[in-house]
Amino acid sequence: MKLLEYQSKELLRRYGVPLPRSGGLVRAAGHLGKALKELGRGPWVLKSQVFSGGRGAAGGIRLVRTAQEAACAAGELLGKRLVTAQNAPEGETVRALWVEGALEISRELYVSVSIHRGLGRPVFTFCAEGGVEIERLARESPEKIRTAVLEEGEFRPHQLRGWTDGLELPSGAGERFQEIVGSLIRIFMEQDASTLEINPLIWTAQGEWVALDAKVILDDNALYRHPEYLKLAQKSEEYSKAERKALEAGISYVSMDGEIGCMVNGAGLAMATLDMIHLAGGRAANFLDVGGGADAQQVRRGFELLLSDRKVRAVLVNIFGGILRCDVVARGLLDAFRKLRLGVPLVMRLEGTRVEEGRKLLGASGLSVIGAETLADAAQRAVAAARKV
Amino acid sequence: MSILVHADSRVVIQGITGSAGSFHAQGCLEYGTKVVAGVTPGKGGSEILGVPVFDSVRQAVKGRHAEVSLIFVPAPHAADAIVEAAEADVKLIVCITEGIPVLDMVGVKRRLAQLPGPVVLIGPNCPGVITPGACKVGIMPGYIHRAGKVGIISRSGTLTYEAVWQLTRLGLGQSTVVGIGGDPILGTGFQEILGRMLEDPGTEAVVLIGEIGGSAEEAAAQFYRERGNSKPVFAFVAGRTAPPGKRMGHAGAIVEGGTGTAESKREAFRKAGICVIDSPAEIGQTVFESLSPTRKQDALT
Structure with a gap:
């Protein structure tokens, strides 16, 4: 689960990481005055609260010097769709602004804690050039990026010895930097984060470290250990309405822009099914992994989700039963169609655990289903059916 | 020939009395896998599908010479189940469980690396291992x-x-x-x-x-x-x-x-x-x- 900047900073604040002064969260332009008053004299920074990166380059962060300028910028940002390099082309609606006092930057660093898959360990990543697009830097000058593997999930200050030497910082800054790194690693471990990124961490002209931005992603698998975030996840704006519905039902669902609605079990097979539809000359309307341990109710809810998408002109169900049994899928399907009208052709490919029982149930139901033997066959039939409608 | 599992592999199933555990234990047995024991803490001494259930993996290894473990334990307890199997000298651990927190797996990897003998962990969040016609350890x-x-x-x-x-x-x-x-x-x-x-x-x-x-x-x-x-x-x-x-x-x-x-x-x-x-x-x-x-x-x- 991704946290918005202000939520990430709230977490950082609890661990004593220094942050810019804030006037709070503004959801309507009318509340801006109060936030500015709270901060006192400008200049101020208005920051769009969206999940994708690249906000600054997309014009989602504004430096303003007067109350009038601030009101004008807030009017332009709030309620608008912000299209960044990372969320193009559809963009993301700006529902709130985080208001902070502007700071004078003397040095900018990049720091993050994340999981290194290959090593199976958390790593601390550092770059003396912060504020830049770190992905590009990693490609173009990987030598500028330094990492420390956190062997025991703990930070040992000696691992960073010398890293800040070239920055010509006054005495004491290095020690304070290590304290901040220690806090970030503690947050990562205690809160079950999968990514914690501060880009940039700045050294101000006044001689202080400040986390100017913050991006935290929490491990979805560990949310049960953090009930406060579990609640937040259920209303998170990271997901569309349909995606949130899917989340509640324990289904992974990603909306796409094609015309063939898909329901598949397993992420790998679901991706391969999308690839196959593409090869057959069609486009998928969604990615829907109904999950390995799905029950009839989940299958039914998956179907409701699929059919609520107006773009869908044919439905392709591709189930290779393992944990999920074909008879369970068939029952869920029949359940769904007791209430829903199937207005589009349905292509169905069932294979695996209890396939005979599943096929029998469907056959006996009288439901109009286009059967398919293989993956290629299923994709071709779905593409053909969508064209006919 | 094959790798990892063969016709004589002796398998213990952790979480055998749960719904997924018992359903797939049956599938493995029907395939001909030598499922020699099950483990569910608190249910030691009972029997399911003709397989004796033990309270711990160590007891299953001692009593039934299990050498391969298949894990269906729910995610919050799965990391502990993996470490339990490894510490009981199981040589191959296959963990089916989905949704284990990433940092739990960091701990598991560290613990496994500290153990004296070689232990192979397959998974988690996997379908398992099968040597067709000989042994199925999975779903x-x-x-x-x-x-x-x-x-x-x-x-x-x-x-x-x-x-x-x-x-x-x-x-x-x-x-x-x-x-x-x-x-x-x-x-x-x-x-x-x-x-x-x-x-x-x-x-x-x-x-x-x-x-x-x-x-x-x-x-x-x-x-x-x-x-x-x-x-x-x-x-x-x-x-x-x-x-x-x-x-x-x-x-x-x-x-x-x-x-x-x-x-x-x-x-x-x-x-x-x-x-x-x-x-x-x-x-x-x-x-x-x-x-x-x-x-x-x-x-x-």
Whole structure:
């Protein structure tokens, strides 16, 4: 689960990481005055609260010097769709602004804690050039990026010895930097984060470290250990309405822009099914992994989700039963169609655990289903059916 | 021949009395797997499906000489179950459980590395391991497999079944099929299993099934290239048309050098001399057509 900047900073604040002064969260332009008053004299920074990166380059962060300028910028940002390099082309609606006092930057660093898959360990990543697009830097000058593997999930200050030497910082800054790194690693471990990124961490002209931005992603698998975030996840704006519905039902669902609605079990097979539809000359309307341990109710809810998408002109169900049994899928399907009208052709490919029982149930139901033997066959039939409608 | 599991493997199932555990214990038993014990704390002394249940893995190892563990324990307790099995001297642990917190797996990997003897963990979040006709330690439908000489290694569950089924329908059997799992941190990666299959005299060809994210495929490709060897390897990478940004890692992928896209993986495979398959519907056919007549005959018999 991704946290918005202000939520990430709230977490950082609890661990004593220094942050810019804030006037709070503004959801309507009318509340801006109060936030500015709270901060006192400008200049101020208005920051769009969206999940994708690249906000600054997309014009989602504004430096303003007067109350009038601030009101004008807030009017332009709030309620608008912000299209960044990372969320193009559809963009993301700006529902709130985080208001902070502007700071004078003397040095900018990049720091993050994340999981290194290959090593199976958390790593601390550092770059003396912060504020830049770190992905590009990693490609173009990987030598500028330094990492420390956190062997025991703990930070040992000696691992960073010398890293800040070239920055010509006054005495004491290095020690304070290590304290901040220690806090970030503690947050990562205690809160079950999968990514914690501060880009940039700045050294101000006044001689202080400040986390100017913050991006935290929490491990979805560990949310049960953090009930406060579990609640937040259920209303998170990271997901569309349909995606949130899917989340509640324990289904992974990603909306796409094609015309063939898909329901598949397993992420790998679901991706391969999308690839196959593409090869057959069609486009998928969604990615829907109904999950390995799905029950009839989940299958039914998956179907409701699929059919609520107006773009869908044919439905392709591709189930290779393992944990999920074909008879369970068939029952869920029949359940769904007791209430829903199937207005589009349905292509169905069932294979695996209890396939005979599943096929029998469907056959006996009288439901109009286009059967398919293989993956290629299923994709071709779905593409053909969508064209006919 | 095969790798990891064989006809005589003695299997203990952790979480055997749960609904998934008992359903798949039955599937393994029906396939002919020697399921010699089950473990559910608090239910020691009872019996399920004719299999004795113990309170701990150590008791199951002592009482029934179990050497392979299959885990169905719910996610919050699964990491502990893996470590319990490893500390009880189980040599191969197959963890099916989905949804284990990543930091729990960091702890598991560290603990396993500290143990004196070698222990192999497959998974978590995987379908398991099967040597067709001999031993099934997992949740895959048994009937789609056929004993033979093609090894399969995959990050996916159901996509593996798809590949297996395509091979079986063409008469190409499998030596061993290993689902390594879909989580960010895995017990065993592509390249370790690939290494074993290249060593295995019973494996004539290998199919790798990867997907977008991480860099395990690139590492396996490099391993294959550096090793220099004679067995043909085929690869399919799922997710070429997946919407970008929805599943990709962020800082993790940066550290590992910006890899993770389907194209980067396919390119790495091609450079290593691995045959890259474009369509998920043509995995079986491609392997079938590419095998030389002698290998084909070997693989079919």
